[in-house]
Structure formats: C-alpha cells, structure tokens
Amino acid sequence: MEEIAMGLIQSKVKFLWVLRDKLFCVDKVDEDTGFILPWCDQLRVLxxxxxxxxxxxxxxxxxxxxxxxxxPMITYPLFWDQQPNSKIVVDDWKIGLRLKENDEETVKREMIVKKVKKLMDFDDEESKGMRERVARFKEVCQAALEVGGSSQQNLDEFLQQVSKRFN
Incomplete structure (x- = not known):
C-alpha cells in the first residue's frame, strides 16, 4: 500500500483514493496532491x-x-474474476493498461508513476486510442439503457420466458 501511495503522490497527478484504513503517508497528501476517503459513490465519481x-x-x-x-483503467487484479477481467480490458478491448506484467512482480512506486503518467498523457497515442475506444463503449452502454434499448428488450424477454413457466 505504501508503494501505491507514494507512486500516486510522485506521479503529480491529482487523485481520489478510497482507503478504509489510514496509512502512514496520509500526512503527505494534501488538496494539491489528492484526497483519501474511507468511502465514495464510485459510479458517481467515475x-x-x-x-x-x-x-x-x-x-x-x-x-x-x-x-x-x-x-480508461489501470488494472491491478489480485484474485478470482479480476485476472480474466483485466485481460479483457487490456488485451481484448484495449481500454486499459496492466499495472504489473506478471504475477511475480512486486508493485513499486515507479511502476505506479509510469502507468499513471502514461494513462493521463492525453497526447500519447496509446492513451488517446484507449480514450476513443472506451468512449465508444460508453455510447453502447447508454444506448442499451435507453427506453427500448437492448437492456430493456432482454429483460422483457427474460420476464416473458419466466412468466410462461409459471402460467
């Protein structure tokens, strides 16, 4: 956790970090650096x-x-579904960067600095591409949630199938 905290601070990119337990380095974070909170509404923030x-x-x-x-994301999977999700985000959809290249690697502050700076470099071609792709994904998600969108259609179909079984 210390390496993540120091990497975020050293990246000089403002950040919001949800952290339930206080770290020793919290005193190094000020309003010019970032914010550490015990909880937030993640979707609202994103x-x-x-x-x-x-x-x-x-x-x-x-x-x-x-x-x-x-x-776009920097992925740092630890267990369960996180590994395949990270692979999909980084390798298949290309809307994120992998923090660690292999499971044996230990997270170091320099890795955090490098990945955060790359992701937040709006002139970097790879970063631009990620932003363009994730923006298209966002449009698809929003269309799916509109009245008559695929989300509503799929839910309606599911409910019809369930009601047929009980009628």
Missing part, C-alpha cells in the same frame, strides 16, 4: 468529467462502471 483514469482491481462491477462512465 461519471464526473474531471476523472481521467481509474486504478482498479478489475472486479466485474467496477469494470462495468468504468466502461459506463467512459473512463
């Missing part, structure tokens, strides 16, 4: 126009929320 990236373990809900908000 949808804010000032958010340029999301460092995530890649749980499925967090991944979907980032896509819905149109925010």
């Amino acid at each position: 949808c804010h126009s000032s958010v340029g990236g999301f460092l995530t373990h890649c749980g499925w809900n967090s991944t979907l929320e980032a896509i819905f908000a149109g925010v």
Whole structure:
C-alpha cells in the first residue's frame, strides 16, 4: 500500500483514493496532491468529467462502471474474476493498461508513476486510442439503457420466458 501511495503522490497527478484504513503517508497528501476517503459513490465519481483514469482491481462491477462512465483503467487484479477481467480490458478491448506484467512482480512506486503518467498523457497515442475506444463503449452502454434499448428488450424477454413457466 505504501508503494501505491507514494507512486500516486510522485506521479503529480491529482487523485481520489478510497482507503478504509489510514496509512502512514496520509500526512503527505494534501488538496494539491489528492484526497483519501474511507468511502465514495464510485459510479458517481467515475461519471464526473474531471476523472481521467481509474486504478482498479478489475472486479466485474467496477469494470462495468468504468466502461459506463467512459473512463480508461489501470488494472491491478489480485484474485478470482479480476485476472480474466483485466485481460479483457487490456488485451481484448484495449481500454486499459496492466499495472504489473506478471504475477511475480512486486508493485513499486515507479511502476505506479509510469502507468499513471502514461494513462493521463492525453497526447500519447496509446492513451488517446484507449480514450476513443472506451468512449465508444460508453455510447453502447447508454444506448442499451435507453427506453427500448437492448437492456430493456432482454429483460422483457427474460420476464416473458419466466412468466410462461409459471402460467
């Protein structure tokens, strides 16, 4: 955790970090650096126009929320579904960067600095491409949620199938 905190601070990119337990380095974070909070409404934060990236373990809900908000990710999977989700985000959809290249690698502050700066470099071609792709994913998500969109159609179909079984 210390390496993540120091990497975020040294990146000189403003950040919001939800952290339930205080770290020793919290005193090094001020309003010019970032904010550390014990809780936040993640989707609401991700949808804010000032958010340029999301460092995530890649749980499925967090991944979907980032896509819905149109925010590219730095993935840091730890276990369960997070590994395949990270692979999909980085390798298949190309809307994120992998923090670690292999499971044996230990997270170092320099890695955090490098990945955060790359993701937040709006002139970097790879970063631009990620932003363009995740923006298209966002449009698809929003269309799916509109009245008559695929989400409503699929739910209606599901409910029809269930009601047939009980009638």
